[in-house]
Amino acid sequence: MSDIGELNLKKLLEHAHIGVVIHRWDTSIAYANPTALRLLRLTYEQIIGKDAFDSQWCFLDDAGKKLLIEDYPVNKVKHLQERVSNEIIGVIDSSRDDISWFMINAYYEGDAGQDNSFIVVTFNDISDSKQLFSFHDIVENIQDMVIVTEAKDIGYPTGPKIIYVNQAFEQQTGYKKNEILGETPRLLQGALTDQASKHRIHSALKRHQAVNETLLNYDASGRPYWVEMNIIPLKNKYGEVTHFAAIERDISEHKFHLEQLKKRNQDLKILKRDLERLVEERTLELQKAKTKLEKIAFYDPLTKVPNRRYFIDHTNRLIQVCKRKKLPIAFGLLDIDDFKLLNDNYGHDFGDKVLKALASFLNQFFRAGDAFCRYGGEEFAFALSIEKGSALNSLSSRLMTGIRALKIAFSSNKNLSITVSIGFKICNSAPDIDLETEIKKADIALYQSKKEGKNRVTIVK
Secondary structure, eight states: OOOGGGSOHHHHHHTOSSEEEEEETTSOEEEEOHHHHHHHTOOHHHHTTOOTTOTTOOEEOTTSOBOOGGGSHHHHHHHHOOOEEEEEEEEOOTTOSSOEEEEEEEEEESSTTOTTOEEEEEEEEOHHHHOSSOHHHHHHHSSSEEEEEESSOOOTTTOSOEEEEOHHHHHHHOOOHHHHTTSOGGGGOOTTSOHHHHHHHHHHHHTTOOEEEEEEEEOTTSOEEEEEEEEEEEEOTTSOEEEEEEEEEEOHHHHHHHHHHHHHHHHHHHOOSSHHHHHHHHHHHHHHHHHHHHHHHHBOTTTOSBOHHHHHHHHHHHHHHHHHHTOOEEEEEEEETTHHHHHHHHOHHHHHHHHHHHHHHHHHHSOTTSEEEEEETTEEEEEEEOSSHHHHHHHHHHHHHHHHTOOEEEETTEEEOOOEEEEEEEEOSOTTOOHHHHHHHHHHHHHHHHHTTSSOEEEEO
């Protein structure tokens, strides 16, 4: 061979270590060499004849933003009739989770716009140099919680939407990724979460600014915990804020110790003797005071079961759990039959004894996740999740049987029994469940039980 023109061009392309794809002027693919097929993880049959508008293509720019079809290299050469040089593009396909990064060059052969012209695209894999190590592995295995949300639609109540959480988040909160993705971080907040802190966070996000806050959150089971969070805006290569990342650390134990230390220092300034005894006594007094305040705020003083305030807070959280799990929820009201006659005939002290006995039974009857309370007078309210509507029939039957079996001592040789009327309202998992409305409907069902002769259960849907 004495002339380079005698080289076999196709054989040269077949053995080249860079990918080569040749498009017709309409962008349909006429040829792809073996290296191109290997890099794109496609067969010859899967690629030949496909054009730039085929739905299988998913390209990203070097900032990770989805590339518009008109910005594909083959379309840029076609429309601008200029060469594309050393352009970095990411390729996503369904066979793997990570992105393949390529250095792209493209140009056209022949007369631009003619059917016998071609557009040649060459590329080589630069994934290793684009990302020398996995930031995903780092974020997944750190002990701090990481949450990433969209930056658009941050308004109450739906936004911002969560698009990523790491393993530490799952372990701390009890929520799995498939449960939390698409939800808002507001799901972690509750009645005691500081409103001023939430407002400062919202204002910072609205201005696309970083913010640091300490916040009271709740895990999937309703347990409160304190987090110290650092929220930062994430920008693309154009300087646009597209997402927010929150790095959070559980500081519940640290905060508890700080509060204890603060109180201890205050006591030391007042009293300078018997330090260890004083600290122990003050800690015990604080715990008793806290317990007493909780009892006053959330428990009925006569029956020692939850009051209406606690019931409302617990039930609203139960509604959210049922929405996530797509479970029906039942709301109920129970009223002791002829309670006024019982008070008139046997005295108010015995009436109080009846209320205590019934409350004790209900406390043992309902599950830990169910909500119930003394709603007022001789009425008790409850809310519980159910697997299906028919399960409520069995539950209400057991409930009525258990109450009828109660024996309440009036004197040393005389026991009395009671009956109750109950109204139930069943709701399917829906985004617009309102506790007050459903309790009113349960009250109507209760009235129906009373009207039909008492000592019975009425269930409405």
